[in-house]
Amino acid sequence: MSLTRRDFARNSAITGAGVALAGSAGVLATAPNALASTESETASEESADAHGGGVGYGPLIPDPEGILALPAGFKYRVITYSGKTKLESGEFTPSNHDGTATFDGPRGTTLLVNNHELKGPRANWKYPVPLTEGLVYDPAAAGGCTVVEVRPGGGVAEWVGIAGTSTNCAGGSTPWGTWLTCEENSDKAGTNGMTKDHGYVFEVDPVDRRANRDPKPLKFFGRYDHEAVVIDPKRGHAYLTEDAASPNGLLFRWTPPKGFAYGRGKFRALADDAGVLQAPKCFDSGGKFVDDLSRATKIGTVYGVDWVDVPDRDAKTTPVRKQFAAGEITRARKLEGMWWGDGGTYIVSSYAREESPVQHDGQVWFYDPKRRTLTLKVLLGVNPDPSKDGAFDGPDNITVSPYGGLVIAEDGEGVQHLFGATDSGRTYPIARNELNIGTEDEPEYSEFAGVTFSCDGRTLYASIQTPGIMLAITGPWKRQKRG
Secondary structure, eight states: OOOOHHHHHHHHHHHOSSOOOTTOOTTGGGSTTBOOSSOHHHHHHHHHTTTTSSOSSOOEEOOTTSSEEEETTOEEEEEEETTTSBOTTSOBOOSOEEEEEEEEOGGGOEEEEEEEOOOSBGGGOSSOOOOOTTOBSOTTBOEEEEEEEEOTTSOEEEEEEEEEESOEEEEEEOTTSOEEEEESOOOOTTSTTOSSOOOOEEEEOSSOGGGGSSOOOOGGGOSSOEEEEEEOTTTOOEEEEEOOTTTTBOEEEEEOOTTOOOOTTOGGGSOTTOSEEEEEEEEOTTOOEESBGGGOOSTTOEEEEEEEEOSOTTOSSSOGGGSSOTTSSOBBSSEEEEEEETTEEEEEEOOBOTTSSSOBSOEEEEEETTTTEEEEEEEBOOOSOTTSTTOOOOEEEEEEOTTSSEEEEEOSSSSOEEEEEOTTSOEEEEEEEOOBOSOSSSOOBOOEEEEEEOTTSSOEEEEETTTTEEEEEESOOOOOOOO
């Protein structure tokens, strides 16, 4: 059923601009160089004291080990380190850590499923995901997932969850306790050395290793450059992001077939064309079609959303995003991380440049499935000098914090942070990557990824993607004031 202009006008009156959502990031408009619904000068003035105005945990202290700067009272522990730590099989931890989620394991353990964003043939990588018997999709591909077990006494074990997939970037956890890993690469068999088609979502069970045998691509989610996925636990829809350009990528919604009951292993029983895959068509409060989400230039912008069926989800001859003519759907650049919370899903557009109608250095949208609206919660202006510490840009992986607001992994230019935002709009740094993988004259710092809290909320896990280091951060966490 289409969302009528009357429906949208009524919903807009309910939602309004600048919606306050518990645990929301909306309000990252106060970050340095952010553009808010107020004058940009006012936003800059507010942001000037954002790091020292009673929120957050104070300034970051340089790390003598040169890995992670943290506030006073916090500490970190290296959980896995590519090329240094080893799997149960004796092989080294794979490189290029990315999307991650935590799960309660047996006997008080914490289980983390960790993506490894490795693209192309295995020969291109020093530490690919090992080809564990029974867990391989395409033996030519380097990517996959590992499962990391953190024990109460401090011990760590790691094993392969899936291998032979490509460019496992983000993904998402399910309400029934599994992980959906997403391939951000859609090479077909015979391309770049691949022996099978790629661009799919796969399910990984962190608890039951037997459930991961004979990996099956969940083709009903479509074949394209996947980023993240979330499941609406009430309505059953899956929402998925696509990171692609020329033209820009799409947000997708998958509706399960009637009568489908979710649960462990249930996806395997579905046909490749099960359910309905759709892309969004957005319009403003005046009913005008919106071609690209970068058009929104004010925090609180609300768009109504209709959903348009994808003609050929497996992209047999034409990539999914190219199957739509101008005016049929709404696009966005660098659609990246998602996280379900507050009755909807937060959706990141990491940046937009010349390929988009309007340039920015990051958006976070909130999709409300009940009202079928997208509300702009974050808009970061283009960072004029990414080499300087203090300005945030390029949001990527996100998670809702048990202490209020969001925690965001930065994947921008220059200095890289984990940073938080209270639900009233104050932003604050949590960590800074100090591992220089460049040179002294031209320093380079890898992005953060895989940001997620332990199930008890005591530990924040995150990874430095290159070379691939998973870190556990602990300290005097506290409920953040509204500021």
